[in-house]
Amino acid sequence: MAVEGERDSRVKSSAAPLPTERAALWSRLTTPRRHDLAVVGGGATGLGVALDAALRGYSVVLLEAHDFASGTSSRATKLAHGGVRYLAQGDIHLVREALHERKHILQSAPHLAQPLAFVMPSYKLWETPFYGVGLKIYDALAGHEGLGRTEWLSAGAVQRLLPGVQPRGLKGGVKYWDGQFDDARLALALARTAALHGALLVNYCEVQQVLHEGGKAVGLVAADIETGQTATIQAGCIVNATGVWVDRLRALDAQAAGERPQPIVEPSQGAHVVVDAEFLPGRDALLVPSTHDGRVLFAVPWLGKVILGTTDTPRPDAPREPHPGAREVDFILSESARYLKRAPTRVDIRSCWAGLRPLVKLSGDHDTKSISREHTVRIARSGMVTVAGGKWTTYRAMAEDVLAHCIQGGRLPARGACTTAGFPLVGAPAGARLDEKHPLSEAQGPHSYGTEAALLDTLPGADRWLADGFSEAMVRFAVRFEYARSVEDILARRSRLLFLDAAHAARVAPAVAGILRQEGLREPGLEAFLGLAVAYAQPAAAASA
Numbered sequence: 001m002a003v004e005g006e007r008d009s010r011v012k013s014s015a016a017p018l019p020t021e022r023a024a025l026w027s028r029l030t031t032p033r034r035h036d037l038a039v040v041g042g043g044a045t046g047l048g049v050a051l052d053a054a055l056r057g058y059s060v061v062l063l064e065a066h067d068f069a070s071g072t073s074s075r076a077t078k079l080a081h082g083g084v085r086y087l088a089q090g091d092i093h094l095v096r097e098a099l100h101e102r103k104h105i106l107q108s109a110p111h112l113a114q115p116l117a118f119v120m121p122s123y124k125l126w127e128t129p130f131y132g133v134g135l136k137i138y139d140a141l142a143g144h145e146g147l148g149r150t151e152w153l154s155a156g157a158v159q160r161l162l163p164g165v166q167p168r169g170l171k172g173g174v175k176y177w178d179g180q181f182d183d184a185r186l187a188l189a190l191a192r193t194a195a196l197h198g199a200l201l202v203n204y205c206e207v208q209q210v211l212h213e214g215g216k217a218v219g220l221v222a223a224d225i226e227t228g229q230t231a232t233i234q235a236g237c238i239v240n241a242t243g244v245w246v247d248r249l250r251a252l253d254a255q256a257a258g259e260r261p262q263p264i265v266e267p268s269q270g271a272h273v274v275v276d277a278e279f280l281p282g283r284d285a286l287l288v289p290s291t292h293d294g295r296v297l298f299a300v301p302w303l304g305k306v307i308l309g310t311t312d313t314p315r316p317d318a319p320r321e322p323h324p325g326a327r328e329v330d331f332i333l334s335e336s337a338r339y340l341k342r343a344p345t346r347v348d349i350r351s352c353w354a355g356l357r358p359l360v361k362l363s364g365d366h367d368t369k370s371i372s373r374e375h376t377v378r379i380a381r382s383g384m385v386t387v388a389g390g391k392w393t394t395y396r397a398m399a400e401d402v403l404a405h406c407i408q409g410g411r412l413p414a415r416g417a418c419t420t421a422g423f424p425l426v427g428a429p430a431g432a433r434l435d436e437k438h439p440l441s442e443a444q445g446p447h448s449y450g451t452e453a454a455l456l457d458t459l460p461g462a463d464r465w466l467a468d469g470f471s472e473a474m475v476r477f478a479v480r481f482e483y484a485r486s487v488e489d490i491l492a493r494r495s496r497l498l499f500l501d502a503a504h505a506a507r508v509a510p511a512v513a514g515i516l517r518q519e520g521l522r523e524p525g526l527e528a529f530l531g532l533a534v535a536y537a538q539p540a541a542a543a544s545a
């Protein structure tokens, strides 16, 4: 690992953000050259690989079929955590690694990732000592990287920290520390930091073919989703980081040799429901240690609302836009009702959404919640490197492992050590100083842009607010510097309004479309977005469960 001084000298100033004008990106992509590395997939995993490789000095291209983080990486519970559930499952290696990585996420982007206290209320006398001891072990595994000591709480203390908790029968509780982040904006910060260090990243560019020479994967054919134009990309090494869709690219790669590789991913759907902050006022999160199906359930204050979730349901069809099923929504509401003073119902739902975990397949019968969240790296006969599984929290360690495999396999020349640990991402305040005034429990605003907040004032519309904390200038910033191409990109992943309050997002959408047109986007996708917003606003009816 690089020492502090060395690392800082490599940090490029974010005073002048890099423009992300599409024509210029496409022109670079179609300029003939051989890249060291081509990464397919712009979620946490692929972006982590691109950043690590760019910082080591490799020439890198990353292609994303839709928007960055539009797959699973914007649909997480947004916890940078070791995972108390994995501790209960005895997955010590994963917990230890994730606790270590948690620190790096908090250091790399303090404007987007912060420590968060969790309170686990106890309604049976044995629960406080039982879970308390487990969480002391969690503290011990974190060692000096711990974020705060686990504390045993009286019933009164639990109510003070969680004013929304169900007081009836409350015996006490335990408080422990983990982290939380804004997943889509963290992904964008990874993309923009990689670009600042020379990587070429193109969204809405789908890889449709793997090119071979002498049986080895040497290139890709990718299509611009907006124009249908294609580009041929030559690369010494190809990394498949397409999440739940990795097996499709593996099949494409193996097709040339007439092979059919066994699938390695088993997608599992997780749903979330978002309600107003009044259901759980305050900064602390609530953890339900054991739901009826043996999972943990979270109620997490996030950007002015509360996220409730999640579920774990096999989803072999891996749709692009999964929706929470009626049973999932009912499960989340009924489990939350056991722990909250005011039970949320369907009419209280501001948004509901689902994501697909790319779990690594096990053989034999099992349920998806028992599958480990560890990642795997596989190298095909063609040399294409596939990475699957893992967690958002461990994206950095996964990237380091992927590059080690690329180098060991001789697909990449050895060059430079990994320097991503704690490396400041675009917008990170100097010295990794946390903005105490703006916890992630509060609504987004210019503070979410970290050191880039002042740039918003230089753009038209800095004082014209489309929603609380969301200005016209932010839309322009997103188009000019954050790769945004549509209303959905803006309202789902630059602002998070779709995930927080879908009906509100629909009301704001026409104004956003208007600004996008002024910025030169002829088809900003307003109609498609309004359809999506309806689906996020209204959970599936119980009858269709």
Ligand SMILES: Cc1cc2nc3c(=O)[nH]c(=O)nc-3n(C[C@H](O)[C@H](O)[C@H](O)COP(=O)(O)OP(=O)(O)OC[C@H]3O[C@@H](n4cnc5c(N)ncnc54)[C@H](O)[C@@H]3O)c2cc1C
Binding pocket: 040, 041, 042, 043, 044, 045, 046, 063, 064, 065, 066, 067, 068, 069, 070, 071, 072, 073, 074, 075, 076, 077, 078, 079, 080, 081, 205, 206, 207, 208, 241, 242, 243, 244, 245, 249, 268, 269, 270, 271, 310, 354, 355, 356, 357, 358, 389, 390, 391, 392, 393, 394
């Ligand atoms: C409900 C839920 C809650 C979670 N909560 C947490 C949490 O709190 N903390 C945590 O650490 N982890 C969490 N996770 C796990 C974490 O979100 C995932 O492990 C991580 O986001 C996976 O990232 P990825 O890059 O592998 O996949 P993705 O984000 O899905 O990225 C893959 C990308 O590949 C692109 N792609 C596919 N095919 C092609 C192609 N042919 N050409 C170009 N691009 C292509 C897709 O469009 C997609 O954007 C959660 C997951 C779920 C589902």
